[in-house]
Ligand SMILES: Nc1nc2c(c(=O)[nH]1)N[C@H]1C(S)=C(S)[C@@H](COP(=O)(O)OP(=O)(O)OC[C@H]3O[C@@H](n4cnc5c(N)ncnc54)[C@H](O)[C@@H]3O)O[C@H]1N2
């Protein structure tokens with residue numbers, strides 16, 4: 183798709199007066215950038231941003247300029263959609279719309295209502311003016327971001343149609359093909375039909391929105407996909423099971439959004455400052471109770487002087503060591519021996535390094551210098567002096583809320599330097615790991631395997647990865663492929679905030695996780711399939727907690743595929759960001775970098791996450807080398823991998839490449855990193 187141009191109009195009287203308070207523009211820009219990073223998604227270019235006060239005429243002037251003159255593809259206003267007297271954005275935008283878009287309004291409201299009932303306090307409008315699609319999202323950066331997130335992957339098609347783009351037919355078909363593949367959505371005579379149901383009885387699609395009755399139908403099943411039938415009935419015979427997955431295959435980006443939406447940030451606790459604080463995120467700004475240094479101190483070993491005295495021979499009248507205690511006053515014509523970090527004698531204005539001096543005379547016992555000659559010339563006031571508070575001023579904020587305590591030691595050191603011994607941080611989630619499958623045998627069971635048995639490699643893998651990422655991992659063992667076992671094992675440790683299971687989520691008759699979550703745990707499955715390789719049956723659900731300590735927070739379940747490489751890749755791509763969000767991380771997704779393919783990388787009908795080792799090259803670029811065979815069962819594909827190269831689906835790479843079957847060596851692709859980048863070996 184060509185880049186679609188966007189204008190972001192912040193409607194806020196405060197922000198229009200104090201430009202610095204606007205964080206909505208960057209929050210919305212981030213959403214577009216995030217989507218740009220998804221290989222199969224539309225590309226957005228934020229072309230215009232401006233801030234106006236809550237004034238109908240000003241709002242209209244900007245929207246008209248962007249729609250009528252600049253012909254931007256999408257105009258997003260944020261703010262002024264509430265019920266306050268000053269809120270006039272819908273009143274300003276509505277008369278400008280030549281066509282209204284109730285579908286977009288519905289999508290924004292229904293998505294937001296699932297997050298907070300306060301969404302009903304927003305009065306969005308949406309529609310088309312000339313060739314521009316216009317939407318109005320709420321003012322809070324969080325709300326704005328979430329609301330935009332609900333439509334941003336679908337709205338390109340509206341923009342392309344509204345713009346009557348030359349290639350719209352072709353682009354649109356391409357786009358629809360993608361939607362069809364990932365959502366089960368098809369377009370017939372301009373209407374979208376959502377056919378989530380393999381049995382064909384749930385063809386609701388757009389009429390869902392067009393009854394005009396203003397409420398949704400009472401379908402059972404996952405909240406967000408209201409046309410999805412429930413998982414297999416636990417008590418039904420195998421002949422009654424679904425023969426096609428009832429779960430729509432959603433794009434990876436949508437899976438990330440759903441996980442973010444349902445991942446709570448956990449409560450705040452007080453923690454001591456020591457090595458156990460690593461990985462926690464501060465829940466408060468930390469103000470320095472003490473200054474560093476607390477006194478004027480020397481930066482070098484030498485002699486404290488009065489700088490105006492200049493070079494010459496001076497009597498050594500005192501000694502100041504880096505030790506507690508008072509130091510006598512220095513008078514003009516006198517100097518004092520001093521060590522690095524020791525307090526300056528009152529009256530001293532600079533320190534001369536010992537290397538720039540010589541002993542002139544000594545005390546009678548020859549043990550100390552009596553007079554010293556200073557050679558240094560051009561000494562300025564405060565040379566080699568650390569003023570009190572010059573590293574840290576008492577009362578200033580040294581670390582802001584949202585800062586993660588890293589293992590580098592820097593943050594712990596800073597806190598310790600000002601005498602902070604405990605801080606308020608977000609609680610980290612406790613993560614249970616349960617393997618499922620009758621075929622599993624503990625990896626350390628010394629007996630040899632019987633026919634059909636395999637070693638449980640997922641549990642030690644995930645327990646290690648969770649622990650290495652700084653979270654508490656609880657070993658929930660192996661559950662047999664029986665629903666009663668699964669539900670009792672899933673609820674066994676009430677302290678777990680998050681449970682990761684592996685296996686039992688695909689189409690086999692013993693794949694019982696999904697029905698168990700829905701029917702026994704009364705949980706909600708937010709998605710049950712993702713368009714990716716590996717990881718297609720990745721399932722994300724929440725269920726009510728019975729642990730009073732966890733308040734009314736639901737527990738999260740990541741039911742990962744049993745295939746070992748699939749389980750580990752989906753752990754990094756989906757579970758880890760969620761754990762980090764719960765722990766208060768602001769940047770909770772894994773870092774992405776652009777890399778050169780170090781080998782030809784085979785492409786698949788699904789977007790593929792190819793395990794690679796990313797390493798710096800002699801030319802200064804990063805290159806990604808395949809770890810070899812990428813079959814989902816081969817956990818060896820993750821050994822020595824520090825991330826994955828994100829490869830587009832075959833259908834996304836153009837006809838020539840599609841035939842070719844791989845991304846050639848030397849091509850640039852995006853990689854997601856979970857380990858340290860390899861460098862050039864050798865000294866700096
Ligand atoms: N008819 C279909 N079959 C399959 C589909 C499909 O769409 N239609 N999807 C395939 C994909 S893709 C994957 S991935 C797997 C996922 O399977 P499950 O998550 O249901 O997992 P299981 O069936 O229980 O096991 C799959 C595989 O993994 C081995 N396994 C399980 N647990 C462990 C463990 N703890 N350590 C090591 N290995 C484990 C298990 O023995 C199986 O070999 O489904 C495909 N099928």
Ligand code: MOO
Pocket residue numbers: 714715716717718719743745748814815
């Ligand atoms: O989606 Mo599966 O994880 O390819 O083997």
Ligand SMILES: [Mg+2]
Pocket residue numbers: 685686687688689690693744
């Ligand atoms: Mg299975």
